[in-house]
Every structure is written in structure tokens, then in C-alpha cells.
Amino acid sequence: MQDIQHILDSINVQARQFFGQGKVANYIPALAEVAADQFSIAVHTVDGQTYSSGDDQARFSIQSVSKVLTLTLALRHHGDDLWQRVGKEPSGTAFNSLAQLEFEKGIPRNPFINAGALVVCDALVGRVSAPVYQMLETARLLAGNEKILINKKVADSEYLHRHRNAAMAHLMKSFNNFNCDVDQVLKAYFSYCAIEMTGMELAKTFSYLAHQGVCVQSGRRMLSAKQTQQMNSLLFTSGLYDAAGDFAFRVGIPGKSGVGGGIIGIVPGQFTVCVWSPALNEYGNSVAGLQALEMLAEKMNISML
Numbered sequence: 001m002q003d004i005q006h007i008l009d010s011i012n013v014q015a016r017q018f019f020g021q022g023k024v025a026n027y028i029p030a031l032a033e034v035a036a037d038q039f040s041i042a043v044h045t046v047d048g049q050t051y052s053s054g055d056d057q058a059r060f061s062i063q064s065v066s067k068v069l070t071l072t073l074a075l076r077h078h079g080d081d082l083w084q085r086v087g088k089e090p091s092g093t094a095f096n097s098l099a100q101l102e103f104e105k106g107i108p109r110n111p112f113i114n115a116g117a118l119v120v121c122d123a124l125v126g127r128v129s130a131p132v133y134q135m136l137e138t139a140r141l142l143a144g145n146e147k148i149l150i151n152k153k154v155a156d157s158e159y160l161h162r163h164r165n166a167a168m169a170h171l172m173k174s175f176n177n178f179n180c181d182v183d184q185v186l187k188a189y190f191s192y193c194a195i196e197m198t199g200m201e202l203a204k205t206f207s208y209l210a211h212q213g214v215c216v217q218s219g220r221r222m223l224s225a226k227q228t229q230q231m232n233s234l235l236f237t238s239g240l241y242d243a244a245g246d247f248a249f250r251v252g253i254p255g256k257s258g259v260g261g262g263i264i265g266i267v268p269g270q271f272t273v274c275v276w277s278p279a280l281n282e283y284g285n286s287v288a289g290l291q292a293l294e295m296l297a298e299k300m301n302i303s304m305l
């Protein structure tokens, strides 16, 4: 549809007006080197149409967006048992907060904050023989590109500055909610975060969430229809951490952000969208990306409720 391309092109122009606001993540030194003034938007429809605008050839670190894929793979191996180890409630705290873990006996509030993703990663690492290879192969299959890679420099940089994530993992181990070797799980987790994709590859990767669990590209079933609906519900309530309510208010769709500046959004039955711009607000969400999704929701008249 010419219309969608037109809308994305106009959002690309408008979103760039927010350059200069926010800051590129610097607590992971390798990410701090990324140029802030970049923006892309990509839409992938459930009938396989693709539209993109802006710096759409640039690859970026998917960071916490990978938590959605980790949860998907872990659910495939563990099913509903996984929910005994991780909650389903919004945390209301920062993505890397440790505070609740102590009070809530090592059970993270949800799978999209770091503590939750680490438990999910632990569950996955405990079940598969080559967890990093399997994740990369899955990402390549879903995105439709064999050449997708993990940026080792970013993964190593995260490992070097792992103390907060390591503290969460050890705290959960003290509550018997962490089975594998902490270092092994952290390395897998950082490798997942350091996968690099274009916005279109990321939009394609999550096509199954808009398509009742079946990847549009490959036809592969990733989740049951019911699990897909549950995943989208959790993304709606917790995908943007302690800014999930604001995102629901402004955009109104399930979404997941990462500190690389990417945000995916899902409109079930219609399309997935990925926006990217590296400068982040105080919650760790892309400033221009949020503005772009708000514009998209308005221009395309997206309404989930």
C-alpha cells in the first residue's frame, strides 16, 4: 500500500526533530560509541509486505528486545512450568532494579525486566546443549537472513560490566531460583542482547506475535495461539518496564524496548513494527522511537481496546 510508505516517510521526517533529546546508553561502554542521530522505522505485515524509512540499512544491538525471543524459546521447552519461576506482573521499577528480588524471594516480577530474563535464560540454558548457537539460528530463520551476527565487542563489554546482572543472578541462586552456572547464563544472556539486526529484520523476527504464533516468513510455529495472546498481554503490561503504562496510554499496543534504541510493536492480525533511534529517556526507552510509534498509532488509527 502506497499509504503505509507515505506514512513512514513522514514519520521519518518528524521523528528526527527529536534528535538531541535523550542520551545513548553509556553503562555498556561499547554501546556508547553509537552515533545518536539515527532513526529508522520498518513495518512487516502479516501478508508479508515490507515498508521502511530512514536509516533502514543500519544494524543495531537488539538488547532487551531479545528477551521476547528468549522467553519464546524457553516456553517451547518448559511450557507453563516456567511461570513458577517468574511472575506476570508489571514491576513498576527500573529494568535493572534489584530491590524487589529480595522482598519477593528471588521470583522476578516478569520476564522482561533483567532479573526475569536471567531466570528465563537459566531455564533455557539448562535445557539445550548449545543455547547461543540455537538462539542465533532461530533469529536467522525468523528474520530471513543467514548473516545475522552477535557483536562480540558489545557482548564482551557487557560481561566486563556485568556486576548488577551478576548480583541478580546470585541473589536468585540464594533463593534456589537459578540452576545453572551464573557465568554461563550471563554469557548467553549478553550474547542474546548483542545480536545485531536492521529494523526490518527485527520486525520480521517477531511476525509470529502478530500471526497467532506462526512466523510469516518461514511458516514455522513458534508458540500456540494461546501462548501468543499471553505473550502479547505481558508485553502490553510490562514490555517497557516502569514506563509501560505511559506506552499503553500513548501508543496502546504490545511493545518491547531495548537500550540499543530499538522498540518493537505488535498489532495482532495486522503487522509488526520496529523503530530505532539510539538516544534514550530516563527509563531506557528510545526518545524518537516512542514519538514515532505514537505518530504511527495516530496516523494508522491503531486501536486495540
Ligand SMILES: NC(=O)CC[C@H](N)C(=O)O
Pocket (backbone or CB within 6 Å): 063, 064, 065, 095, 096, 114, 158, 165, 190, 193, 257, 258, 259, 260, 284
Ligand atoms: N533494557 C535493556 O535493553 C537492558 C539490556 C542490557 N543488556 C542489560 O542487561 O542491562
